[in-house]
Amino acid sequence: MDILQLLEELENVVEESSRIPMTGKLIINEDILYNYLDKLRAMLPESIREAEWILREKERVLEDAEKAGQAIIETANNKLQKITGESEVVKLAKSQGEEIIKNAQNVAREITQGAFTYADEVMVRLQTELERTMGVIKLGREEIRQNIREKKVNE
Numbered sequence: 001m002d003i004l005q006l007l008e009e010l011e012n013v014v015e016e017s018s019r020i021p022m023t024g025k026l027i028i029n030e031d032i033l034y035n036y037l038d039k040l041r042a043m044l045p046e047s048i049r050e051a052e053w054i055l056r057e058k059e060r061v062l063e064d065a066e067k068a069g070q071a072i073i074e075t076a077n078n079k080l081q082k083i084t085g086e087s088e089v090v091k092l093a094k095s096q097g098e099e100i101i102k103n104a105q106n107v108a109r110e111i112t113q114g115a116f117t118y119a120d121e122v123m124v125r126l127q128t129e130l131e132r133t134m135g136v137i138k139l140g141r142e143e144i145r146q147n148i149r150e151k152k153v154n155e
Contacts, residue, residue: 002043002047003040003043003044003047006036006039006040006043007040009036010036010040013028013032013033013036014026014028
């Protein structure tokens, strides 16, 4: 039997008790009243213990939930930091990769420019040599023509 049921029975006893006319007072058998009070006293400590246990259990569950929540938050923060760190590594690697490509393009441009400059210098020397050779050829032809004219005049 629980306390609420016992209180309900006591209430029924009160409602069914005789009334003293014009006073609004009730006549209740003293033994019955003390019997209910004793039962209530006996039950009350058990109910209080149950209520206290429920309160302690509620606090424990809340603490466990809070600890679990903190663990989840900490895990999420660690993952976030790891992801952020990985993201920073990726950004750094990408930046360094772009810098390497830019440097390689500059070196390639410098090599290409150097190759063109060298080829131009070789061609200038070749042209100068060919012009000098052409001058020698012109002089040689001029001498040959002169010799041919002199032979015709001497004949």
